[in-house]
Amino acid sequence: MAAELKNDRFIRALLRQPVDKTPIWIMRQAGRYLPEYREVRAQAGDFMTLCSTPELACEVTLQPLRRFELDAAILFSDILTIPDAMGLGLYFEEGEGPKFKSPVSTAADIEKIGIPDPEQELRYVIDAVRLIRSELDGKVPLIGFSGSPWTLATYMVEGGSSKAFSKIKSMLFAEPDSAHLLLSKLADSVAVYLNAQIEAGAQAVMVFDSWGGALSDPHFKAFSLAYMQRIVDQLHREYDGKQIPAILFTKGGGLWLAELAATGCDALGLDWTMSLSRARELVGDKVALQGNMDPAIMATNPATIEKEVARILADFGNGNGHVFNLGHGITPNIDPDNVAALVEAVHTLSAQYHQ
């Protein structure tokens, strides 16, 4: 029997219900800016060991909650667990991005790919979710997550990080059927994976479409949006008597907010390029909004951060449906005191918008 939530601000805001203060969590809140994270990371030896050892993943997930009054925890994991479970051989080299030993390059490679069983090939993630949920003991909700099909496909076809996405984009243009087959398999894998996270205890889920913003308008709709839609259609929207909000986040996706909101998800993540007031005009009452402070400000000082928090809260204005966050992950060089200032500013300054 899972503990009742002591702080449900995050879930309520995602469902556009009234809250006393705007909830906040921070993308990559369990990360290198925390000395205690760096310590566990060093003990683990390599990054994949950290991700694939439930006790360690649980420990780093909980670390930021011990320091800051954050309103949600997010599973510590990597976005590329699914391609790894598909047999591509994920590895990390120090100072470089993720890489795959066996990238996908031909139609035959795509044919061979199966849908990983989360309780088998991704068991370490699901076990981490179970452990974290239990350790949280209802303190705050736990967010499960996955990369979007398009974002996963970029790494799988490019063999790692990319700037120009030339291989995968050549596939979209010249072999669209192969791309659709790959993306269909990925969408179904993500849906099964997120549902398994929900069954293991995740109380909200988020799809990170980190590279959707690199696509042309018709390609975004056909190769990224359509497959996030396919995920939303398959997700558990309620589990164990509770609604499970689903958040979609396309970085650089400000041009497609109306289309993203029309998928039927509960909330949209926003990077800092789109103003919250304009986003609200575009999506109306369809979805909640999560964001959207430029992470660069975290390198300044508490007074400057507080001023920007005030601006962003005012930009959203009165009403329900705002979860505060950065517009992208917090970077490793940040002073944790600035994070404390951010969290406090959001809670203190937002109360006036929830009377």
Add this chain to the structure above:
Amino acid sequence: MAAELKNDRFIRALLRQPVDKTPIWIMRQAGRYLPEYREVRAQAGDFMTLCSTPELACEVTLQPLRRFELDAAILFSDILTIPDAMGLGLYFEEGEGPKFKSPVSTAADIEKIGIPDPEQELRYVIDAVRLIRSELDGKVPLIGFSGSPWTLATYMVEGGSSKAFSKIKSMLFAEPDSAHLLLSKLADSVAVYLNAQIEAGAQAVMVFDSWGGALSDPHFKAFSLAYMQRIVDQLHREYDGKQIPAILFTKGGGLWLAELAATGCDALGLDWTMSLSRARELVGDKVALQGNMDPAIMATNPATIEKEVARILADFGNGNGHVFNLGHGITPNIDPDNVAALVEAVHTLSAQYHQ
């Protein structure tokens, strides 16, 4: 006495006048994908010698026009000539981006900066413009260009290329007065520089705001848009009896098209993320549009390129005011035969929209 233009499609399209076919030029059309460019580049030794020797800059500017029926030439130069002329010491290391020996880091550094005199410190650029204009002999118009104030400032403060723009963004947040002083000096320098290019023979000018899309909505308006406005307000809009169209191009700027159009410029460059039909709805008859094919397609094949050209022309539809281009520079790995296919497809397939 300058030769009359034999092909004025590009200028007419920028001014939203009728044309027989949609004009096309390609960002970075004088570049490494051409073997004859690589030969001159090797002769020159280093990149700055190529930029600062008018005969060599002229030669590489003209090379793509000998191969392809392009409708415009663009001055071969670097976007960082102004900061170099300000004394920052631009240099290039093989395989890396541009760097500055003396980046700007304090308010005192900014105080010391003066407005470079184009006929003195940037004489090599102005001489190149004069030479190219004369060598073109009216074949097609010559485009002059500059980086935008914000884009130049990012390199000057970061000391080179950047992903997160942490130093310059810290300045925007914590020392906005310093940033405004730097950007004011840059805007005035760009205006004087582009006017000198016009006086030397440039028949249209373009401002490349490569990094405007990295800013939050209020920061884009205050620190990039406002200074492009300051440039537009100072530019020669007519010279030697001819209108001189001005193009603004903010990469990733699809969210701000209406604001960019309101500056009074003649045309907006578009990257591939924004559809031309939606852009037309947003800007109405205010400006022409230039773009917007994803450069990744250039790695495919003529049939695929032709299909995408057809889609983009149809997306713009009937009417005046479209200049075809890629949404960003052409990359070095491209087969020149694909460029020939692109240019031919644009001219052949566009005639139906201009009857």
